[in-house]
Amino acid sequence: MEVPPRSGASAASPSTGRKRSPQKSKRARICNVRLNDDEWSRLTIAARTSRKSLPAYLVRAGLAAADDSENTAAVIADHRDLIAELFAARRHLGQVGNNLNQITRAINSGGQPAELDAVVSAVRRAVARVQAATDRMLEQD
Numbered sequence: 001m002e003v004p005p006r007s008g009a010s011a012a013s014p015s016t017g018r019k020r021s022p023q024k025s026k027r028a029r030i031c032n033v034r035l036n037d038d039e040w041s042r043l044t045i046a047a048r049t050s051r052k053s054l055p056a057y058l059v060r061a062g063l064a065a066a067d068d069s070e071n072t073a074a075v076i077a078d079h080r081d082l083i084a085e086l087f088a089a090r091r092h093l094g095q096v097g098n099n100l101n102q103i104t105r106a107i108n109s110g111g112q113p114a115e116l117d118a119v120v121s122a123v124r125r126a127v128a129r130v131q132a133a134t135d136r137m138l139e140q141d
Contacts, residue, residue: 033058082136089129096122 035043047057099119106113 027059082133085133086130086137089126089133092129093126096126 043057044054047054050057052060096119099115100123103113103116103119107116
């Protein structure tokens with residue numbers, strides 16, 4: 001059964017020319033969101049590009065995120081942390097590798113560098129750091 005429009009209201013939305021949603025599927029809950037100017041601009045452009053109102057765009061994006069359990073904010077944050085750790089471990093390995101090359105050069109010249117034990121220990125820590133980050137990455141798959 002179709003509900004007749006109220007007096008003064010038309011069955012079509014004046015801005016889009018579309019028919020309004022049936023009364024049973026109307027959204028009854030209100031959620032206010034605070035945005036800074038950059039967020040407002042980016043979301044408004046994205047909504048316009050997808051030919052949706054900003055509230056409709058936010059609902060669709062939020063529901064898509066809620067339905068995608070593999071890409072929740074916590075998982076994405078964990079991925080970012082893991083990537084940051086891998087980059088840090090890579091830098092650490094580069095520094096340790098440089099030290100190892102200097103020690104190798106000194107040993108090949110007949111010297112006995114005092115830092116040898118410290119560098120070998122640093123290599124072991126760097127390898128353990130990379131291994132731990134790799135293990136975390138493999139556990140997520």
